[in-house]
Amino acid sequence: MQEHDVLVVGAGGAGLRAAIAAHEEGADVALVTKLHPVRSHTGAAEGGINAALREGDDWQLHAYDTMKGSDYLGDAPAIETLAQDSPEETIQLEHWGMPFSREDDGTVSQRPFGGLSFARTTYAGAETGHHMLHTMYEQVVKRGIQVYDEWYVSQLAVTDDEDPSERECHGVVAYDIKTGQIEGFRARNGVVLATGGLGQVYDHTTNAVANTGDGAAMAYRAGAPLEDMEFIQFHPTTLPSTGVLISEGVRGEGGILYNSEGERFMFEHGYANNAGELASRDVVSRAELTEINNGRGVNDEYVYLDMRHLGEERITDRLENILHLARDFEGVDGLEEPMPVKPGQHYAMGGIEVDEHGQTCIDGLYAAGECACVSVHGSNRLGGNALPELIVFGARAGRHAAGTDLGEPEIETGRSEEFEREDDLDTPVEPGAVETGSEDAVADGGAAVASGEEVVRRAVENERTRVDRFLEKDEGVQQAELREKLQKSMTQNVNVFRNEEGLKQALEDIREVREAYQDVYVADPSRTFNTDLIQTIEMRNLIDLAEAITLGALARDEFRGAHWRQEHQERKDDEWLKHTMLAWNEGRPELYYKPVILEGEEKAYEPKERSY
Amino acid sequence: MSTQIQEEPEETETEATEVAPAERESPGDRRRAERDAGRERAAATGPVGDVEGESFRLKVFRYDPEVEGKMEPRFDDFRIPREKGMTVLDALIYARDHYDTTLTFRHSCRQAVCGSDALFINGRQRLGCQTQISDLDHPVRVEPLPHQDVVKDLVVDMEHFYDQMHAVEPFFQGDAPEGELEEQRQSRENREKIKMSTRCIWCGACMSSCNIAAGDNQYLGPAAINKAYRFAMDDREEEDLKEHRMNVLDQEHGVWRCQTQFSCTNVCPKDIPLTEHIQELKREAVKQNLKFW
Numbered sequence: 001m002q003e004h005d006v007l008v009v010g011a012g013g014a015g016l017r018a019a020i021a022a023h024e025e026g027a028d029v030a031l032v033t034k035l036h037p038v039r040s041h042t043g044a045a046e047g048g049i050n051a052a053l054r055e056g057d058d059w060q061l062h063a064y065d066t067m068k069g070s071d072y073l074g075d076a077p078a079i080e081t082l083a084q085d086s087p088e089e090t091i092q093l094e095h096w097g098m099p100f101s102r103e104d105d106g107t108v109s110q111r112p113f114g115g116l117s118f119a120r121t122t123y124a125g126a127e128t129g130h131h132m133l134h135t136m137y138e139q140v141v142k143r144g145i146q147v148y149d150e151w152y153v154s155q156l157a158v159t160d161d162e163d164p165s166e167r168e169c170h171g172v173v174a175y176d177i178k179t180g181q182i183e184g185f186r187a188r189n190g191v192v193l194a195t196g197g198l199g200q201v202y203d204h205t206t207n208a209v210a211n212t213g214d215g216a217a218m219a220y221r222a223g224a225p226l227e228d229m230e231f232i233q234f235h236p237t238t239l240p241s242t243g244v245l246i247s248e249g250v251r252g253e254g255g256i257l258y259n260s261e262g263e264r265f266m267f268e269h270g271y272a273n274n275a276g277e278l279a280s281r282d283v284v285s286r287a288e289l290t291e292i293n294n295g296r297g298v299n300d301e302y303v304y305l306d307m308r309h310l311g312e313e314r315i316t317d318r319l320e321n322i323l324h325l326a327r328d329f330e331g332v333d334g335l336e337e338p339m340p341v342k343p344g345q346h347y348a349m350g351g352i353e354v355d356e357h358g359q360t361c362i363d364g365l366y367a368a369g370e371c372a373c374v375s376v377h378g379s380n381r382l383g384g385n386a387l388p389e390l391i392v393f394g395a396r397a398g399r400h401a402a403g404t405d406l407g408e409p410e411i412e413t414g415r416s417e418e419f420e421r422e423d424d425l426d427t428p429v430e431p432g433a434v435e436t437g438s439e440d441a442v443a444d445g446g447a448a449v450a451s452g453e454e455v456v457r458r459a460v461e462n463e464r465t466r467v468d469r470f471l472e473k474d475e476g477v478q479q480a481e482l483r484e485k486l487q488k489s490m491t492q493n494v495n496v497f498r499n500e501e502g503l504k505q506a507l508e509d510i511r512e513v514r515e516a517y518q519d520v521y522v523a524d525p526s527r528t529f530n531t532d533l534i535q536t537i538e539m540r541n542l543i544d545l546a547e548a549i550t551l552g553a554l555a556r557d558e559f560r561g562a563h564w565r566q567e568h569q570e571r572k573d574d575e576w577l578k579h580t581m582l583a584w585n586e587g588r589p590e591l592y593y594k595p596v597i598l599e600g601e602e603k604a605y606e607p608k609e610r611s612y
Numbered sequence: 613m614s615t616q617i618q619e620e621p622e623e624t625e626t627e628a629t630e631v632a633p634a635e636r637e638s639p640g641d642r643r644r645a646e647r648d649a650g651r652e653r654a655a656a657t658g659p660v661g662d663v664e665g666e667s668f669r670l671k672v673f674r675y676d677p678e679v680e681g682k683m684e685p686r687f688d689d690f691r692i693p694r695e696k697g698m699t700v701l702d703a704l705i706y707a708r709d710h711y712d713t714t715l716t717f718r719h720s721c722r723q724a725v726c727g728s729d730a731l732f733i734n735g736r737q738r739l740g741c742q743t744q745i746s747d748l749d750h751p752v753r754v755e756p757l758p759h760q761d762v763v764k765d766l767v768v769d770m771e772h773f774y775d776q777m778h779a780v781e782p783f784f785q786g787d788a789p790e791g792e793l794e795e796q797r798q799s800r801e802n803r804e805k806i807k808m809s810t811r812c813i814w815c816g817a818c819m820s821s822c823n824i825a826a827g828d829n830q831y832l833g834p835a836a837i838n839k840a841y842r843f844a845m846d847d848r849e850e851e852d853l854k855e856h857r858m859n860v861l862d863q864e865h866g867v868w869r870c871q872t873q874f875s876c877t878n879v880c881p882k883d884i885p886l887t888e889h890i891q892e893l894k895r896e897a898v899k900q901n902l903k904f905w
Binding site for chain 1: 676677678679696697708709710712713714716717719720721722723724725726727728742763764765767770774778781782783784785786788789792793794795796797798799800803806807810811813814843846848849
């Protein structure tokens with residue numbers, strides 16, 4: 001068994017920042033990642049980091065824009081923390097050598113992004129995430145922080161008290177991908193989950209193949225509730241054939257969207273008369289699909305994004321990476337012709353419920369980054385707000401896990417009796433585990449067990465049994481078939497536009513996949529680098545998360561942010577100014593709500609109609 | 613096991629070139645031409661061995677140290693339906709998900725930024741996700757990166773590569789200015805100078821293509837030297853630090869091992885002028901030594 005003070009699971013932006021912060025607090029910290037840190041998906045982020053750095057801008061403005069962008073579903077204490085800490089964290093990256101784009105006077109450049117009232121998106125070309133990831137990994141190397149790369153964390157070692165708030169996380173079970181060895185990792189102080197997105201729930205996504213939501217699904221099954229899962233961001237500019245992202249920076253620099261009739265539809269069809277292409281992402285995504293559905297799309301599939309008028313010099317200076325992506329993955333020369341784009345799954349606004357210190361309701365379990373929901377993005381994330389989230393909340397989670405007192409949080413976590421329960425959601429099939437009470441329906445380890453080591457040891461035994469079962473089974477269904485079925489159904493039914501019939505169809509499909517998964521087997525008998533086995537373990541996570549997204553979407557019968565319902569085309573503040581919570585209770589997803597916190601430090605944010 | 617893959621006899625099926633355009637054109641150009649020509653062309657070609665109508669032959673290196681029947685390295689053939697814009701990675705995923713789920717390779721972002729799918733494709737180091745099938749001769753042959761130990765199938769051991777990267781102190785060591793929100797100033801020119809060097813995605817293609825690195829295990833290699841270049845040329849680090857950085861590079865297994873063969877530059881998927889960077893560091897090393905003598 002390995003032992004450290006703090007274990008960070010996942011080594012993208014949030015994980016690396018958490019590890020550095022914990023190390024600075026004097027903790028013995030280790031990173032455990034199923035990839036190598038520099039392979040993490042943060043590297044694919046293009047746009048930039050919102051930070052109020054300049055005169056004329058301040059954190060209050062950033063907080064206001066973010067609250068408005070969230071469609072009033074973000075929690076003010078989280079949003080204000082993001083806006084307050086981001087400048088310092090961004091400059092910290094500069095001090096670590098990050099190669100930001102520069103102004104003539106040598107200061108870091110900023111540019112406009114959708115939904116922002118000030119050009120506060122700090123960037124490094126159109127490859128900001130790549131530079132952020134590498135800069136932080138360099139600091140991890142500098143500090144000699146231990147990295148277990150290509151170790152796949154497949155279970156959390158959590159005690160199984162009946163009340164999740166009484167549970168404790170003592171470590172994780174990880175699987176050495178190279179050798180197949182399963183081992184326990186004990187965390188004396190805390191485990192920080194920083195496992196990133198869940199885009200693989202969909203078949204058209206900007207997310208990496210590795211983004212299977214492992215952390216969120218493991219925490220959910222261990223008893224930490226998932227929050228606001230129905231809010232999935234679809235990015236308006238992804239390449240049609242691959243889902244590769246074309247940064248919002250293109251529109252930020254002045255890129256224009258056209259339909260097949262050459263109309264600048266954001267204005268000409270009145271989707272956003274003021275902000276046009278720079279309206280927030282949900283608005284632009286719906287506008288594009290409406291154009292396509294009304295027969296004004298190109299090849300009935302996409303619209304055009306044009307940046308030719310920006311000129312070669314500016315494009316090369318600020319958007320060079322976009323030229324490469326358009327050429328390599330779509331065969332289009334962005335200097336000569338417009339680029340085809342359509343909406344694609346991009347980001348999960350929801351995730352593991354945490355407070356502004358990164359702590360879940362389970363003692364010793366933290367989460368940060370895309371797998372977590374603080375919540376700063378509410379029902380719609382503004383471009384340029386994901387990277388500051390990683391560094392701000394990654395650092396706070398790392399510090400807190402290392403034992404630093406960050407004070408009493410304003411955001412409450414865990415189930416409370418006062419929270420409103422949803423008892424009459426009409427689902428066509430029973431959601432949740434096929435056999436409730438089975439070993440995967442409760443958290444691992446026993447409440448009666450005395451030591452943390454014992455909890456980890458038991459979790460390791462459970463995991464060995466599960467993996468042996470996958471490997472020993474000789475026939476059945478393979479995960480690839482199930483994954484395809486799940487992804488197709490989610491894209492078909494739980495996309496930008498949603499309706500009751502489609503959502504119910506998705507729940508039925510998910511149930512079918514879940515039942516078929518009972519019979520899944522791994523064809524590869526080898527312990528060496530068995531990717532078949534890893535994908536099979538990941539598949540279970542995709543099922544649980546797809547179901548959580550769809551249940552949340554079915555329950556929320558209103559239109560807010562990225563969540564649009566055909567039957568309910570209006571925001572209903574009287575009923576729905578609240579977070580959707582899902583708790584895994586003995587294998588059954590239990591739905592309840594908690595109120596949004598609109599009270600900030602200096603003022604309360606009043607929900608207003610969102611117009612751009 | 614050793615990584616030296618035995619070269620197979622040259623393929624003789626020349627017909628394949630009818631639908632396999634010359635290599636080295638940009639993938640985008642090829643892709644567009646492919647799209648314009650439409651599906652008819654492929655259909656009209658008819659059965660021709662490696663390329664049959666809408667499908668083509670993918671030859672993939674296989675090896676597993678613990679599974680009987682796979683311990684002896686071999687090539688497996690897969691017939692892959694050709695789709696518009698298909699990449700080598702797409703073809704591998706198709707083969708794995710539809711024919712043989714034991715087929716093993718690394719991949720993640722599929723947009724040329726995570727660096728995990730550097731492979732030896734038709735005799736050249738390339739990223740699987742960035743390589744269009746339509747750019748290649750047929751059959752398409754995929755092997756693990758040469759000169760690295762094979763773990764299984766297309767997966768190689770990257771430890772040595774990481775060790776060399778770590779050996780050059782790959783982290784910024786400048787002093788932060790006073791005041792929390794005071795950034796260091798860097799000129800646009802200096803940022804331009806280091807820009808290409810900062811694009812490295814640690815894929816290992818350059819190291820695998822380098823004859824010198826293949827014969828000298830201690831040679832830092834192009835990726836690590838490029839990483840050192842990135843910091844040595846960054847004006848935000850102080851002059852005395854640069855001297856320290858040059859001392860790391862100015863040694864027998866450092867910059868002087870490079871014989872300017874340009875293999876690394878030729879295969880770099882991010883177009884980093886690696887050889888030029890190494891030459892520039894050689895000049896710096898000479899300049900630095902002149903100061904002392």
